[in-house]
Amino acid sequence: MAKFMCIKGILFFSFWQGVVLDVLAAAGVIKSHHFWLDVEHNQEAIQNVLIILEMVFSIIQ
Numbered sequence: 001m002a003k004f005m006c007i008k009g010i011l012f013f014s015f016w017q018g019v020v021l022d023v024l025a026a027a028g029v030i031k032s033h034h035f036w037l038d039v040e041h042n043q044e045a046i047q048n049v050l051i052i053l054e055m056v057f058s059i060i061q
Contacts (some may be wrong), residue, residue: 006058
């Protein structure tokens with residue numbers, strides 16, 4: 001049951017992380033410093049790294 005709740009929590013928080021990253025990108029906090037990457041790609045990369053870190057910590061638990 002604990003693992004199930006942990007995975008559900010990760011899904012819940014990853015949704016809200018995406019919302020926060022959307023707001024930060026719209027506000028101009030997340031910027032692109034390269035001409036071949038736009039803000040959406042940077043935002044997706046940040047989201048993916050956060051999810052990977054959360055999954056690693058959930059497996060350790």
